Amino acid sequence: MTTSLPLAARADLLVGSVIDSSTSLLAQQSHDIVRFAMGSPAAEAIPWELLQEVGRSGLGSSSAFDYAATEGEPDLRAALLEMLEGTTDRTTDDRLTITSGGMQGLDLAAKLFIDPGDLVTVESPTYTNGSATALAYQAELAEIEVDAEGMSIDALRAAVDRAGRTPKLIYTVPTFQNPSGTSMSLARRTELLELARSWGSVVLDDDPYGMLRFAGADVPSLHELADGDPLVFSVRTFSKIIAPGLRLGWVDADPSLQTLLINAKQSMDTCANLPAQRLVAGFLQRGYLKDHLATQRTEYRRRKEAMQAALAEHFTGRATWTDPEGGFFLWVSFGDEVDTEELFARALAAGVAYIPGNAFSPGRRFPHDLRLCFASTPTDRIHEGVARLAGAIDQG
Incomplete structure (x- = not known):
């Protein structure tokens, strides 16, 4: 969208976030999607009951x-x-x-x-x-x-x-x-x-x-x-x-x-x-934080290992990926035959979302890479999502 308003010169430099925009994009979809895109804790990982308990006394x-x-x-x-x-x-x-x-x-x-x-x-x-x-x-x-x-x-x-x-x-x-x-x-x-x-x-x-x-x-x-x-x-x-x-x-x-x-x-x-x-x-x-973190560390390790197992099943010889010792993310690198921006719409239609690699480089240096968040998805859904990703690639 263009405007005739007298914007500051810096306005052209406000590039926004592909990652944050994915939240709005996914909200617009009506079909089932395995969501590897947003880097957030799983809904079940948020200690909402404990926060409610605190709120009853702390917000009184x-x-x-x-x-x-x-x-x-x-x-x-x-x-x-x-x-x-x-x-x-x-x-x-x-x-x-x-x-x-x-x-x-x-x-x-x-x-x-x-x-x-x-x-x-x-x-x-x-x-x-x-x-x-x-x-x-x-x-x-x-x-x-x-x-x-x-x-x-x-x-x-x-x-x-x-x-x-x-x-x-x-x-x-x-x-x-x-x-x-x-x-x-x-x-x-x-x-x-x-x-x-x-x-x-x-x-x-x-x-x-x-x-x-x-x-x-x-x-x-x-x-x-x-x-x-x-x-x-x-x-x-x-x-x-x-x-x-x-x-x-x-x-x-x-x-x-x-x-x-x-x-x-x-x-x-x-x-x-x-x-x-x-x-x-x-x-x-x-x-509460100590026990909460201990639980989440154990669960995130399970989910990372599940994602690596699923990637090995579907992409051995076709891609490589990182092996983090914590956090939320895996970085997957394909050969020149996979353009992860072009793949994105096909993958979304197939029911899996990720963030293309070029989103993480101002110079767009990673057209054949993508980021997957393992933290927010249960292990059975992780296997389903990686299978859907493989299917979307095979359709190309």
């Missing part, structure tokens, strides 16, 4: 529906600090700002650090909304290859050499990356931080999935390895570990930034949703 007065402090409800901040104690994201009160989901954390980082024309490096493939946020603030993007150990630091150096300037911001999803499912190795995390310090570049550490490890050994977060370095700006969310509809997350950043973060957030939404903050605070205070 009109004060629960008032405005909240911009930096976050004190009870939630205190409960979050206690929850993080003993984890790789252990922190202090002066570093926390409660946000309206992880996406607001990314937007706050971009608002604080990106000037028009600044070089921002992003993983390739990368989380669509992260790169789109940088573009909306008129950044120049450089895509950095991802392999089995996460973002390639050699490729990062090479891209910076080609650009002839250092990046203002380095965006990474280091653990169970969206969309590939891979994790950055400890050696690369250490090297990345050393390189960022030498350049004076901010590392935007987006880690929604770190608490969802179901295999392998724990790796220190960038937050822990940075040990208070102000160049590391960490974004976290409750969307993947409790429920996305709560729209709550947090930023962990150098204390010198908190006033700026509050000012920036006040120009967006004044405060995060107070009833949701009260719900999450109560959920944490009652100790």
Whole structure:
């Protein structure tokens, strides 16, 4: 749609999200669809009964529906600090700002650090909304290859050499990356931080999935390895570990930034949703999260293994896929004969939805790849969905 209205120049850079748009697209369908597209917990994984229980006591007065402090409800901040104690994201009160989901954390980082024309490096493939946020603030993007150990630091150096300037911001999803499912190795995390310090570049550490490890050994977060370095700006969310509809997350950043973060957030939404903050605070205070995460880790491992088994049955010799140790996603790579954008409509008609690989690259580098979310689908439906995908490919 075109308009004659006097739009700002940045309006052309608002590319939107193929991932988020899939929710509306799927709502328009009337036939049965196995939904591997949206990266969200399964409906049965959302602890709605416990949240209802908390709500009966925590939302029992009109004060629960008032405005909240911009930096976050004190009870939630205190409960979050206690929850993080003993984890790789252990922190202090002066570093926390409660946000309206992880996406607001990314937007706050971009608002604080990106000037028009600044070089921002992003993983390739990368989380669509992260790169789109940088573009909306008129950044120049450089895509950095991802392999089995996460973002390639050699490729990062090479891209910076080609650009002839250092990046203002380095965006990474280091653990169970969206969309590939891979994790950055400890050696690369250490090297990345050393390189960022030498350049004076901010590392935007987006880690929604770190608490969802179901295999392998724990790796220190960038937050822990940075040990208070102000160049590391960490974004976290409750969307993947409790429920996305709560729209709550947090930023962990150098204390010198908190006033700026509050000012920036006040120009967006004044405060995060107070009833949701009260719900999450109560959920944490009652100790429900630990058992909830343990249950989900076990179930997500079952679902990942079911998806890998189904892929092996239908696509051995025709495709390759990643083997994540946590999180939500598998990345599937086909040969040149499968165009995953062209395939999408045929697959949807056959009753299976996914996100094409080009959605995860500003430069559209992945026409023969796709992302599958295993977390949101029971194992029997996973097998059905992969079979439908194979059938759609065979029809081409």
